[in-house]
Amino acid sequence: MFISCITSCNAPILIKTNNTINDNNNTANLIKLAAKNGDPYYQTILGSAYYYGDIKLEVPKDYKMAFKYLNKAAKQGNPNAQFLLAVLYYDGEGVKQNTQTAVKYFKQAADNGLAMAQNKMSDLYYAGELVPKDAYKGAQFLIKAANNDYPEAQMKLGICYYKGECEYIEQNKKLGYDYLKKAAEKDHVKAQYSLALILHYGDKNYAESYIWLKKVAESESKTDIEMISDAQRILGLYFMLKEPNYKEAERWFKKSADNGNSKAQVALALIYLDLENKEESLRNYPEAYRYLVKAAMQGEAEAMYRLGIMYFRGLGVEKSIDISFEWMQKAAKNGHKRAQELIK
Numbered sequence: 001m002f003i004s005c006i007t008s009c010n011a012p013i014l015i016k017t018n019n020t021i022n023d024n025n026n027t028a029n030l031i032k033l034a035a036k037n038g039d040p041y042y043q044t045i046l047g048s049a050y051y052y053g054d055i056k057l058e059v060p061k062d063y064k065m066a067f068k069y070l071n072k073a074a075k076q077g078n079p080n081a082q083f084l085l086a087v088l089y090y091d092g093e094g095v096k097q098n099t100q101t102a103v104k105y106f107k108q109a110a111d112n113g114l115a116m117a118q119n120k121m122s123d124l125y126y127a128g129e130l131v132p133k134d135a136y137k138g139a140q141f142l143i144k145a146a147n148n149d150y151p152e153a154q155m156k157l158g159i160c161y162y163k164g165e166c167e168y169i170e171q172n173k174k175l176g177y178d179y180l181k182k183a184a185e186k187d188h189v190k191a192q193y194s195l196a197l198i199l200h201y202g203d204k205n206y207a208e209s210y211i212w213l214k215k216v217a218e219s220e221s222k223t224d225i226e227m228i229s230d231a232q233r234i235l236g237l238y239f240m241l242k243e244p245n246y247k248e249a250e251r252w253f254k255k256s257a258d259n260g261n262s263k264a265q266v267a268l269a270l271i272y273l274d275l276e277n278k279e280e281s282l283r284n285y286p287e288a289y290r291y292l293v294k295a296a297m298q299g300e301a302e303a304m305y306r307l308g309i310m311y312f313r314g315l316g317v318e319k320s321i322d323i324s325f326e327w328m329q330k331a332a333k334n335g336h337k338r339a340q341e342l343i344k
Helices: 027-036 040-052 063-075 079-091 099-111 115-127 135-147 151-163 173-184 189-202 206-217 225-242 246-258 262-273 285-297 301-313 321-333 337-342
Strands: 014-017 020-023
Touching (some): 027 040, 040 079, 079 099, 079 115, 099 115, 135 151, 151 189, 173 189, 225 246, 262 285, 301 337
């Protein structure tokens, strides 16, 4: 929710009355009364409660009621209300869709200092969505949002500075690192992931990279599964190559593989195959086969090649030259050089 600690905090909401702050068991009624009496702050609270639905304030999700209160607060200059009102116009919820009016309120909120709105305006200008494409304005709004401590903007600005691929933002790796770290310290998963990759592959700072990779790998975010699974895979490689510990490598590869990462599925299968006799206690041909099939179904040529090897040698499967050749052919068609050499 964009209005932090308004309707979703565990602590009771504090109500301002007569210039004092009181805990009040009748919070819901007081908020409704203050909103009806024209207070833009409480109109925003009540409007956002109707937007999301709020048990504590005893209001259902109702976009029309959300529009009613947010519209009043927005006209009094409340930037949070302006932003959420823009979302209603943008999505056509509770009011007839009007994207130009949405842009007007996004910009008002941005001009009133709301970092989330500044970030949104940056996105619109960079993409040329609803406004003429303008990289300069996109960069200016992005910098404002980042300097207003908005982690999404800090992450994007950090990448712009580090890579030097954004117009009107001159490359500065030090600033890039600093902005990414600011966002990463706020538990922004993509910032943590980006920072870890820079440290791992760019600066070769494996110790610090490990710290951020582990944070990403242990994240419970449901929207960043691809990055989480890749961080888990890289941790598996870390324990496989940098600090040999095959059981720990297996643990991280398995997490990544079970999250659908095809390269981790291959890496895990290779541990279970143990063709080089490095960790016999982990040898498990049925599991190796299972993960190789998963990876092969995602187009991993190495998995197809290894399945060919399993059938050729009869490793956990009935030996079959014909099936082995079929897998080798598939691997070769998918660009696997060793398979191409073998079937010539």
